[in-house]
Amino acid sequence: MNKRMSIDRKLLADLAKEVGLNTSHLDVLGERQHWEIVVGGDLLERLVGIQRQFERLAVMGDDEYRGFHIExxxxxxxxxxxxxxLIASGEYDRREAFLADWLAFNPMETRWFHVASSRYGDSRSIRVTDRKQINFIITNSPKCADAEPDDTWCRENLTRLFDYLERMIDVIVANPDGFNDYVAHNLPYxxxxxxxxxxxxxxxVPNFKIEVEDRETSIKALEDSVHGRSVPPLETMTIRRYCSYYRIANEAYEAYYRKRGASGRVYEDPQDVPEELRDVAYYKRMKFVDVEALxxxxxxxxxxxxxxDHYGELGLSRLNIFASNKCQQGWMIxxxxxxxxxxxxxxEVATALYKAGAPLLIYDAEKLLRILLEEDYVRLVPDxxxxxxxxxxxxxxxELPWEYECSDDGDSSMTREQYYVIVSIAEWQSEDRVKLMMVKNIS
Incomplete structure (x- = not known):
């Protein structure tokens, strides 16, 4: 293969077309068996053969990890x-509807994936991911050495993928710098x-800015937690006392989402419950746990x-309000x-507890303070x-939207202009460059 070959989108697309591979085949493979496809027999032989081709590339990590992007x-x-x-039917309206569906499900001419080969002892795997939704692994299993995919469609797709990877590795070996440069300039943000x-x-994107009800108090609450300042810890903690703090936190949680248009529960104390038990009744209603009986x-x-367990979780948010005496001379919320x-x-939840005089400890208070003061960075991530x-x-x-998802009509989270400004001024991490395996001369 010509070492000066030019690597571009047409070349990579032609390689896929040679073996009949397209994005729909990878989508189907990503839907199988909880994303794990165990192979044996002839497909395991193909897996071993492909990994030998990967060995033409330099190791990039533990367990003989080697990987590269494909388009x-x-x-x-x-x-x-x-x-x-549908197309053969010749009915224009049906054909038009079909093409509209096709375009809706396939809005981009190409999609990028990352393919990684690893080996540890007798365990082998090739992982394919788009770093978003699609993620599957092709592997062998010592406990099920003869296991094979049980349908022709899956076998055909795996064969297409293996054939394509063989051709891709040839291209990379022929021009690694050209391949790396192509990825660096074309991998979607x-x-x-x-x-x-x-x-x-x-x-x-002003809508992303965090706005709080009482900014001054929120800053003070976070600063106090950063510097270890708090009202004195409590000597003991009981369920009755904890429920009073849980209620303050959960009501702030509910109010936060109601302000943003989400439907939230508005709780009214039942009239037949004594005042001293109303926080306990509230906890029972929110968490479906009859603490008085237990x-x-x-x-x-x-x-x-x-x-x-999750006794202090607010809704299903993984935001937890719990009592602890591990690091203090007494109990903190x-x-x-x-x-x-x-x-x-x-x-907002921490501020509500702070205003209520809770002995408060806020995890990640320094990060939250930097966010509120706009002194932090936003990390742009695929998922x-x-x-x-x-x-x-x-x-x-x-998580940046796809370019085709951006619009100026107010129906998208970001306009195209906002998208272009962000990607132009952001600091982007360099992708790992693929290198060739060095062959030692034996004289």
């Missing part, structure tokens, strides 16, 4: 769904990792038995935020679903 074309209309029947100053991002609500020992998406919510605050240095994350 795969979408299916042509005649390759998608029951195209032959939606599948890269980068960051942008919070203040700049908020200026470009525990002595004034017993410190029973609080220890009660405080397990802890605000523990898991997901980056909940930063504004966590600040923001369930992104934990501890995943990265930045407290905020954002």
């Amino acid at each position: 795969v074309p979408r299916p042509a209309p005649e390759e998608w769904g029951n195209a032959e029947e 939606q599948q890269r990792t980068g960051r942008i100053a919070q203040k700049e991002f908020n200026r470009i 525990y002595d609500i004034d017993s410190p020992a029973d609080f220890i038995r009660f405080a397990t 802890v605000v523990s935020n898991s997901y980056s998406a909940n930063a504004g919510l966590a600040i 923001s679903y369930h992104n934990y605050m501890g995943y990265q240095e930045e407290g905020s994350v954002y």
